[in-house]
Amino acid sequence: MILVKHKKQFGAILQKIREEKRSLGFVPTMGALHAGHISLIDQAHKETGFTVCSIFVNPAQFNNPEDLLKYPITIEEDIKKLEKSGCDLLFLPEKDEMYPAGQLPVHYDLGDLENILEGKFRPDHFQGVCRIVDKLLTAVMPDTMYLGRKDYQQCLVIKRMMDVRGFETKLSICDTVREHDGLAMSSRNMRLNPDERILATKIIESLMIIKDNIVPGDLRAIKEKATAHLESRGFKTDYIEIADAETLSAENTWNGKKKIVALAAAYLNDIRLIDNVVLYT
Ligand code: PAF
Numbered sequence: 635m636i637l638v639k640h641k642k643q644f645g646a647i648l649q650k651i652r653e654e655k656r657s658l659g660f661v662p663t664m665g666a667l668h669a670g671h672i673s674l675i676d677q678a679h680k681e682t683g684f685t686v687c688s689i690f691v692n693p694a695q696f697n698n699p700e701d702l703l704k705y706p707i708t709i710e711e712d713i714k715k716l717e718k719s720g721c722d723l724l725f726l727p728e729k730d731e732m733y734p735a736g737q738l739p740v741h742y743d744l745g746d747l748e749n750i751l752e753g754k755f756r757p758d759h760f761q762g763v764c765r766i767v768d769k770l771l772t773a774v775m776p777d778t779m780y781l782g783r784k785d786y787q788q789c790l791v792i793k794r795m796m797d798v799r800g801f802e803t804k805l806s807i808c809d810t811v812r813e814h815d816g817l818a819m820s821s822r823n824m825r826l827n828p829d830e831r832i833l834a835t836k837i838i839e840s841l842m843i844i845k846d847n848i849v850p851g852d853l854r855a856i857k858e859k860a861t862a863h864l865e866s867r868g869f870k871t872d873y874i875e876i877a878d879a880e881t882l883s884a885e886n887t888w889n890g891k892k893k894i895v896a897l898a899a900a901y902l903n904d905i906r907l908i909d910n911v912v913l914y915t
Contacts, residue, residue: 635713635716635717635721635722635723635724636722636723636724637713637723637724637726638723638724638725638726639725639726639727639728639731640727640731641727641731641773644725644773644774644775647723648774648775651683651684654683655683656682656683656684657681657682657683657684657777657778658682658683658684658685658686658774658775658776658777658778659677659678659679659681659682659684659685659686659776659777659778659779659780660678660685660686660687660688660770660771660774660776660778660779660780660803661674661675661678661685661686661687661688661721661779661780662687662688662690662766662767662770662779662781663687663688663689664689664690664691664692664705664821665689665690665691665706665707665708665709665712665821666705666706666707666708666712666821666824667689667708667711667712667715667716667821668811668819668820668821668823669811669819670782670784670810670811670818670819670820671687671782672715672719673808673811674780674781674782674808675687675716675719675720675721675780676719676720677780677806677808678720678778678780679719679720679721680720681778681806682776682777682778684722684723685720685721685722685723686721686722686723686724686725686774686776687716687721687723687724687725688724688725688726688727688770688774689709689712689724689725689726690725690726690727690732690766690770691705691707692732692762692763692765692766693729693733693762694733694739694761694762694765694766695759695760695762695763695765695766696759696762697756697757697758697759697762698756700904701906704825705821706821706822706824706825708824709726725770725773725774732766732769739761739765740765740768741761742761742764742765742768742794742795742798742799743798744760744761744764744791744794744795745794746881746882746883747760747787747790747791747794747881747882748760748761748791750882750883750884751787751873751875751877751882751897751899752787752788752899752908753787754873755872755873755899760787760788760791763788763791763792764791764792764795767792767795768795768799771796771801771803775803776803777803777804778803778804778805778806779792779803779804779805779806780806780808781805781806781807781808782807782808782809782810782811783807783808783809783810783910783912784810784818784819784820784908784909784910785908786882786895786897786910787882787897789805789807790880790882792805793805810909810910812838815835816835816838816839816842817831817834817835817837817838818837818838818907818908818909820907820908822905822906822907823907825905826902826905830902830903830905833867833868833869833902834902834907836863836864836867836869837864837869837898837900837907837908837909838909838911839863840860840861840863840864840874840898841860841874841896841897841898841909841910841911842911843856843859843860843863844856844857844860844874844876844896844911844913845896845911845913847859848876848888848896848913849890850888850889850890851887851888852886852887853876853885853886853887853888854886856876857874857875857876860874860896860898861874864898864900868902869900869901869902870900870901871898871899871900872899872900872901872906873897873898873899874896874897874898874900875896875897875898876888876894876895876896876897876913877894877895877896877897878892878893878894878895879893879894879895879912879913879914880893882895882897892914893912893913893914894913894914895910895911895912895913896910896911896913897909897910898910
């Protein structure tokens with residue numbers, strides 16, 4: 635696996651890949667890699683001729699400085715995992731490489747998506763995500779970028795940013811990878827103590843209450859039931875919402891046909907977990 639720390643190193647590498655007519659698959663990450671990330675690498679490896687992973691803990695997307703300080707960093711283990719996987723190149727930039735001093739932040743028009751759900755509870759988070767993904771795409775120039783559906787809203791926001799910026803990269807959204815008991819894999823799970831780890835499954839349980847019981851008509855009672863399930867186990871819920879699968883606008887009634895998704899974000903002590911379940915087949 636090639637290790638690259640500077641954007642300018644990509645020029646020669648990309649030229650060689652293009653000459654060899656190989657396609658490039660890209661998996662952006664913030665490290666603390668788990669089986670969910672590796673499944674994205676596997677997918678990229680299967681579908682493209684050269685797989686790039688980036689690890690960069692992006693300060694611009696942390697609205698809460700405490701959260702940034704607590705973000706798990708496991709770079710040596712990450713490199714070992716990537717070496718065992720089909721990853722051909724790891725891009726591991728320093729902060730100054732991605733955010734040179736004096737550079738003014740670009741502002742992206744993300745429409746309503748920016749201010750609802752995650753956007754409401756994490757102001758400026760999605761601007762920060764878009765800033766880094768824009769810079770990464772510009773450096774890596776992939777044919778396909780692979781993202782996990784666990785960050786459902788992030789996938790839609792990045793798609794919008796890519797459309798606005800005119801990127802031709804294809805976006806491949808891959809299924810959420812779960813632990814044996816249903817908990818969605820996440821780097822933040824590393825911070826759960828054993829008791830919290832057991833309780834953490836309540837988040838998917840509450841979404842499954844919606845999935846298993848939803849019927850056309852008024853949705854408010856089912857949202858309340860799911861929220862109560864989570865809060866009775868000590869979670870502090872930011873939201874449990876049922877939303878249009880494409881715009882994420884909240885739905886209080888359902889005609890049984892519209893594509894919808896149930897999304898949850900909640901704190902277990904100081905650890906914020908998110909998950910979602912798509913409610914159409
Ligand atoms: O999902 C993540 O890990 C991050 O938000 C991303 C897409 C790598 C941007 O920093």
